[in-house]
Amino acid sequence: MSVAHDTDTFYIEIWAWLVGLLAIGTAAVFLPIPKLAALLVVFAVAIVKAVLVIRNYMHLKAEHLMIYLIAAIPALLILIMAIALLPDIAFRR
Amino acid sequence: MEAELELSLRPRTPAHQPVTDSLTEIPTGKLGLWVFLAGEIMIFGGMIACFILLRIAAGGWASDAAHVDWQIGTLNTLVLLTSSLTMILALAAVRADRRSAVKLYLGLTVALGLLFLVVKGYEYAGHFAEGYTPLSGMFWSFYYLMTGLHALHVTGGIVVNFVLLMMAIRGTLWEGGQGRVEFAGLYWHFVDVVWIFLFPLLYLSLKLT
Numbered sequence: 001m002s003v004a005h006d007t008d009t010f011y012i013e014i015w016a017w018l019v020g021l022l023a024i025g026t027a028a029v030f031l032p033i034p035k036l037a038a039l040l041v042v043f044a045v046a047i048v049k050a051v052l053v054i055r056n057y058m059h060l061k062a063e064h065l066m067i068y069l070i071a072a073i074p075a076l077l078i079l080i081m082a083i084a085l086l087p088d089i090a091f092r093r
Numbered sequence: 094m095e096a097e098l099e100l101s102l103r104p105r106t107p108a109h110q111p112v113t114d115s116l117t118e119i120p121t122g123k124l125g126l127w128v129f130l131a132g133e134i135m136i137f138g139g140m141i142a143c144f145i146l147l148r149i150a151a152g153g154w155a156s157d158a159a160h161v162d163w164q165i166g167t168l169n170t171l172v173l174l175t176s177s178l179t180m181i182l183a184l185a186a187v188r189a190d191r192r193s194a195v196k197l198y199l200g201l202t203v204a205l206g207l208l209f210l211v212v213k214g215y216e217y218a219g220h221f222a223e224g225y226t227p228l229s230g231m232f233w234s235f236y237y238l239m240t241g242l243h244a245l246h247v248t249g250g251i252v253v254n255f256v257l258l259m260m261a262i263r264g265t266l267w268e269g270g271q272g273r274v275e276f277a278g279l280y281w282h283f284v285d286v287v288w289i290f291l292f293p294l295l296y297l298s299l300k301l302t
Contacts, residue, residue, distance in 0.1 A: 004189040015178040078138035090149040
């Protein structure tokens with residue numbers, strides 16, 4: 001079996017996982033489970049899907065540390081902004 | 094003297110070899126693209142963070158979100174995930190020098206991107222017919238802003254992929270083509286990742302509140 005064929009098969013497997021996770025995330029909304037649990041499932045599935053795409057399709061798993069830093073720093077800044085604003089916005093009376 | 098000048102002006106990197114950053118050895122094109130994507134993370138991340146914070150602050154929005162069709166959203170997510178697959182298969186094909194496969198996969202990526210926009214347009218038309226415009230409330234402002242900006246990014250990706258497809262058809266893609274398809278792919282997958290978060294945020298989560 002050729003290397004090219006193996007690579008294609010791997011990418012198709014990742015796509016199958018993504019589609020399966022899409023089905024799980026969507027079904028969670030309609031399952032008879034507590035709403036908070038369903039919400040957690042929906043976003044946990046979204047994070048796993050994003051990680052699958054970033055690691056395998058964007059090849060971040062094989063990238064230089066510099067690329068990780070370039071991608072992580074803005075995400076971290078957004079997180080800090082959200083956490084900093086949360087008390088003012090969410091708990092104002 | 095002239096020979097020295099010619100020598101100094103000659104590119105130090107051989108033709109079709111990617112120019113790399115001297116410190117990290119990362120191709121400068123890739124480095125530049127990731128810096129661009131970092132800016133995009135700030136834009137979409139900022140909007141998503143504001144959506145979540147204002148949703149916590151304002152409450153509600155569920156009655157508005159009930160008008161957003163989760164089935165159409167699921168279909169469009171499937172379309173975009175599949176287009177990510179065809180894009181990465183195009184890169185694998187260009188690396189293996191399978192030229193007809195590159196054309197096929199780039200063509201499929203463009204077609205799926207267009208299908209995404211058609212479905213989104215159909216969705217927008219339905220909302221407007223019901224009277225839901227960007228001015229209909231906070232939820233709709235966010236909805237149109239985030240999905241509209243995302244659709245613009247999809248459009249940009251379609252244009253880039255179409256240009257690559259034309260180059261592949263005309264036979265001008267193959268010298269240095271690996272880098273071009275890789276960078277276009279990085280952008281396209283990023284657009285996919287943004288939608289992976291927009292879909293549960295706009296179509297699913299508010300059904301649970």
